[in-house]
Amino acid sequence: MSSTQTEDARETRVVHKRRRRAVRIAEQASGGITSLIVKIALIAVIDALSLYALFVSMAQQQWTVFAVILVIAASINIIYFTRGWLPAKYLAPGLVFLLIFQVFVIGYTAYIAFTNYGTGHNSTKQDAVIALVQSAQDRVPDSPAYDLTVLDQLGTYSFLVTAPDGTVSMGNDATPLHTVDGAEMSGGKAVGLSGYTALDFASILQHQDEIAKIAVQISDDPNDGALRTPDGSSAYLYVSTLVYDEAAGTMTDTTTNTVYTDTGVGAFTAENGEQLMPGWSIAVGTENFTKAFTEQSIRGPLVSVTIWTFAFALLSVLTTFLLGLFLAIVFNDMRMKGRKFYRVLMILPYAFPGFLGALVWAGLLNRDFGFVNDVIFGGAEIPWLTNEWLAKISILWVNLWLGFPYMFLVCTGALQAIPEELTEAATVDGAKPFAIFRLIKFPLLLVTVAPLLISSFAFNFNNFNLIYMLTEGGPRDAAAGINVGGTDILISMVYKVAFVGASRDYGLASAFSIIIFVVVAVISIISFKQTKALEDLN
Amino acid sequence: MRVKTNPILAIGAMTAVAALALTGCSAGGGDEGSKKEGSTTLTVWVDADRAPVLKDVAAAFTKESGIAVKLVQKDFGKIQEEFVQQVPTGKGPDITIGAHDWLGNFVTNGVVQPIELGDIAGDFQDVAVTAMSYEGKTYGLPYSTENIALLRNTELAPEAPSTYDEMVQMGTDAGTEFPFLVQVGEESDPYHLYPFQTSFGAPVFGTKDDGSYDSEQLLLGNDGGIDFANWLAEQGKAGLLKTTVDGDIAKEKFVSGDSPFLITGPWNVAPAQDAGIDVAVDAIPSAGGEAAQPFVGVQGFFVSAKSKNALAANEFLTNYIGTKDVQVELYNVGKRPPALTAAFEEVSSDPTTAAFGEVGAAGVPMPNIPEMGSVWQFWGVTEADIINGKGDPAELWTTMTSDIRSAIEG
Numbered sequence: 001m002s003s004t005q006t007e008d009a010r011e012t013r014v015v016h017k018r019r020r021r022a023v024r025i026a027e028q029a030s031g032g033i034t035s036l037i038v039k040i041a042l043i044a045v046i047d048a049l050s051l052y053a054l055f056v057s058m059a060q061q062q063w064t065v066f067a068v069i070l071v072i073a074a075s076i077n078i079i080y081f082t083r084g085w086l087p088a089k090y091l092a093p094g095l096v097f098l099l100i101f102q103v104f105v106i107g108y109t110a111y112i113a114f115t116n117y118g119t120g121h122n123s124t125k126q127d128a129v130i131a132l133v134q135s136a137q138d139r140v141p142d143s144p145a146y147d148l149t150v151l152d153q154l155g156t157y158s159f160l161v162t163a164p165d166g167t168v169s170m171g172n173d174a175t176p177l178h179t180v181d182g183a184e185m186s187g188g189k190a191v192g193l194s195g196y197t198a199l200d201f202a203s204i205l206q207h208q209d210e211i212a213k214i215a216v217q218i219s220d221d222p223n224d225g226a227l228r229t230p231d232g233s234s235a236y237l238y239v240s241t242l243v244y245d246e247a248a249g250t251m252t253d254t255t256t257n258t259v260y261t262d263t264g265v266g267a268f269t270a271e272n273g274e275q276l277m278p279g280w281s282i283a284v285g286t287e288n289f290t291k292a293f294t295e296q297s298i299r300g301p302l303v304s305v306t307i308w309t310f311a312f313a314l315l316s317v318l319t320t321f322l323l324g325l326f327l328a329i330v331f332n333d334m335r336m337k338g339r340k341f342y343r344v345l346m347i348l349p350y351a352f353p354g355f356l357g358a359l360v361w362a363g364l365l366n367r368d369f370g371f372v373n374d375v376i377f378g379g380a381e382i383p384w385l386t387n388e389w390l391a392k393i394s395i396l397w398v399n400l401w402l403g404f405p406y407m408f409l410v411c412t413g414a415l416q417a418i419p420e421e422l423t424e425a426a427t428v429d430g431a432k433p434f435a436i437f438r439l440i441k442f443p444l445l446l447v448t449v450a451p452l453l454i455s456s457f458a459f460n461f462n463n464f465n466l467i468y469m470l471t472e473g474g475p476r477d478a479a480a481g482i483n484v485g486g487t488d489i490l491i492s493m494v495y496k497v498a499f500v501g502a503s504r505d506y507g508l509a510s511a512f513s514i515i516i517f518v519v520v521a522v523i524s525i526i527s528f529k530q531t532k533a534l535e536d537l538n
Numbered sequence: 539m540r541v542k543t544n545p546i547l548a549i550g551a552m553t554a555v556a557a558l559a560l561t562g563c564s565a566g567g568g569d570e571g572s573k574k575e576g577s578t579t580l581t582v583w584v585d586a587d588r589a590p591v592l593k594d595v596a597a598a599f600t601k602e603s604g605i606a607v608k609l610v611q612k613d614f615g616k617i618q619e620e621f622v623q624q625v626p627t628g629k630g631p632d633i634t635i636g637a638h639d640w641l642g643n644f645v646t647n648g649v650v651q652p653i654e655l656g657d658i659a660g661d662f663q664d665v666a667v668t669a670m671s672y673e674g675k676t677y678g679l680p681y682s683t684e685n686i687a688l689l690r691n692t693e694l695a696p697e698a699p700s701t702y703d704e705m706v707q708m709g710t711d712a713g714t715e716f717p718f719l720v721q722v723g724e725e726s727d728p729y730h731l732y733p734f735q736t737s738f739g740a741p742v743f744g745t746k747d748d749g750s751y752d753s754e755q756l757l758l759g760n761d762g763g764i765d766f767a768n769w770l771a772e773q774g775k776a777g778l779l780k781t782t783v784d785g786d787i788a789k790e791k792f793v794s795g796d797s798p799f800l801i802t803g804p805w806n807v808a809p810a811q812d813a814g815i816d817v818a819v820d821a822i823p824s825a826g827g828e829a830a831q832p833f834v835g836v837q838g839f840f841v842s843a844k845s846k847n848a849l850a851a852n853e854f855l856t857n858y859i860g861t862k863d864v865q866v867e868l869y870n871v872g873k874r875p876p877a878l879t880a881a882f883e884e885v886s887s888d889p890t891t892a893a894f895g896e897v898g899a900a901g902v903p904m905p906n907i908p909e910m911g912s913v914w915q916f917w918g919v920t921e922a923d924i925i926n927g928k929g930d931p932a933e934l935w936t937t938m939t940s941d942i943r944s945a946i947e948g
Contacts (some may be wrong), residue, residue, distance in 0.1 A: 060628065119643065202604045212849050231654070368782035384777055488589075503908065
């Protein structure tokens with residue numbers, strides 16, 4: 001028993017010794033004092049930036065942002081100033097960028113998808129109340145403009161006004177307007193009163209927020225209206241048509257006596273369903289998602305748009321790949337003369353910015369004045385972009401033009417990477433060229449190219465540039481009753497829902513984005529699983 | 539292996555799009571937002587053309603009031619979107635430049651506050667003040683008006699036509715490729731065709747007593763509207779209106795002398811003159827018998843609902859931007875008729891400006907109510923279908939009207 005204890009103790013000592021030695025070696029290997037200084041300097045910069053960001057977010061009361069920055073900054077310090085955590089030291093920068101650029105964006109989109117954020121619901125309830133009350137101030141028709149001097153007495157501001165008939169009166173938030181005598185006059189305007197300090201323009205501007213809020217009742221009855229000033233030098237008589245009852249949380253229209261209450265739909269709503277705008281943004285749960293699948297006016301187009309999106313992405317990948325592969329094989333043949341020259345020519349469309357290319361094509365395909373109809377088809381008025389099916393073909397055609405150089409490059413590279421010996425060996429074994437290609441080269445090519453085909457599919461699935469520059473999703477069917485055209489793909493439809501027209505619905509658009517995201521993710525996962533089978537070939 | 543990193547790339551590309559769409563707008567104005575309560579810097583959003591003029595005005599204002607003015611240059615086309623996005627977050631400016639037909643959107647989103655023109659309201663053109671008003675309150679200080687008119691190549695057509703038929707006749711006699719030109723485009727251009735529509739007595743909306751538009755009265759689909767639809771079909775059949783003629787082509791053909799007439803705005807006057815064409819500006823001839831009223835667009839400045847500098851903003855607008863000198867200077871950079879009557883009179887020595895102003899004075903403000911968005915959505919495509927002869931014009935027009943009505947009612 002006691003001998004095992006001593007043995008244990010010895011072993012522990014040996015382990016400790018080894019560990020100390022390991023730490024020493026590690027320290028030497030890490031470069032000593034210089035790297036330490038660099039490390040401290042870098043962390044100092046990061047900490048300084050984080051600190052600044054913390055102050056800014058605190059000032060703007062963005063507590064979520066504040067917490068996130070705090071956590072990230074703290075983790076960075078802990079990771080780099082403690083021993084160990086070696087994997088974390090390497091992963092941390094990448095993780096931070098992943099958090100900022102992907103996790104945050106996805107999270108935010110998801111959050112928006114569960115709200116009614118959009119036109120008329122783009123802020124908080126508090127903002128809506130302020131905006132409603134602000135715009136409910138009605139200047140009494142034909143009421144005169146009063147000359148105004150703002151007076152200050154121990155921090156309380158009062159209005160000293162001169163009516164057009166020369167009457168001088170005074171009042172403030174607490175005291176309604178009453179006539180005063182003995183005001184200091186200048187050119188028919190009262191400019192001062194003993195016991196008060198008259199504010200000059202600069203001091204008015206200094207306290208403009210408080211002064212702009214002052215409403216001096218013109219009489220004891222609040223319904224008679226109040227004097228307010230928009231500029232600090234003249235006052236006008238306003239009546240408010242909306243009154244906010246903070247305790248009950250209701251808005252009352254004093255002209256019609258309609259009471260608008262918060263019924264949980266993100267706007268003050270009257271009993272007859274009439275809403276006051278602006279409203280505010282609220283969480284609506286899964287409403288946007290159910291809307292996408294159940295509302296007839298959206299569901300109909302959604303189905304046809306989804307089908308076209310898949311067809312477009314698949315056909316685009318297929319056509320560009322086949323043409324690119326064909327050309328790559330042709331230009332990979334040693335017997336071909338002037339290959340370099342042709343290769344450069346082939347890559348030209350790739351060097352041209354895609355959305356410009358699409359714009360140019362839109363001009364070329366104009367029914368009356370386009371080059372294609374005018375010159376190639378001898379003045380025939382073929383509605384390339386205005387007939388639904390021709391527009392779809394045009395889009396595939398233009399995308400082929402834009403996309404084949406990429407496939408050409410990829411296939412050329414992949415073909416050249418296949419060892420020449422394989423072909424030779426096969427030839428020696430008596431294989432025909434097509435058999436060599438089909439049985440040896442093509443499978444090997446697919447190993448390299450398949451992942452790129454999948455990412456190309458994902459890219460085309462969201463190829464907004466092309467669609468928008470070429471047809472803007474059109475041609476639209478005027479009878480459809482919704483702003484979705486024959487060539488709209490999902491992403492351009494989302495864009496139209498969110499950003500076109502007077503009423504934007506960011507919530508619905510985010511819900512669509514998430515649906516698209518899920519679709520693309522599922523396809524990618526399945527495809528990548530499938531391509532793993534190809535890797536066994538290698 | 540590469541295979542394994544690729545889904546992340548794909549997701550990354552997608553989320554980047556989403557990121558741009560959803561957060562890009564709020565990221566745009568980082569620094570101008572960090573205003574503190576009571577700080578005395580007035581932030582003004584302005585487009586590139588107007589910025590140099592405002593720079594001098596701002597300097598004068600700063601000198602007199604001690605308030606710094608920070609001009610932030612923005613792409614005009616993006617201001618509406620960014621303003622609506624940023625004001626609620628407290629990042630927006632105190633004042634922004636803008637067009638009057640954004641107003642409905644602004645008010646619905648609660649991002650602007652009314653301003654008090656006070657006694658100077660009468661110094662502006664009526665159409666400009668009406669345009670800047672929403673539900674009876676004035677929200678903006680107008681500085682210019684803009685509308686389309688008929689440009690005439692005096693060499694090809696020495697006289698101004700008084701009716702549409704006369705114009706077509708004169709154009710045919712001139713023997714050019716097109717008797718007259720107006721931009722239509724694949725989804726049509728209701729803005730440029732609107733004068734013809736009003737000449738049939740079919741405005742989009744009726745008006746309330748105070749002159750503001752009433753979304754309850756959709757007059758688009760009245761008998762005049764049907765007449766207009768039939769007329770459109772006829773013109774399309776005759777090849778006088780073509781959906782293939784878009785803005786660029788119309789301008790191009792007029793500038794190269796292929797037509798004596800072009801219905802367009804002041805922006806196309808200079809290119810035509812540069813090409814050596816002697817341009818006259820006339821009223822748009824009536825096609826349906828009544829006056830052909832174009833839409834008038836008014837540009838001006840709005841004050842943010844969240845501005846902590848409301849008094850300074852009002853002071854800056856009414857007493858600086860609203861003065862004759864500044865309005866004349868703003869005219870000099872854009873050549874749009876000033877909204878202030880005195881300034882307009884001063885620049886009327888330029889015949890083009892005077893003529894555009896005159897046509898505009900007889901025009902109607904473009905509706906600034908948000909319901910207008912539902913109209914645009916259906917208006918153009920239906921017109922294009924009618925011009926292209928896709929179905930019975932009256933039927934298409936009636937369908938459009940009911941679609942718009944149901945879109946407005948939501």
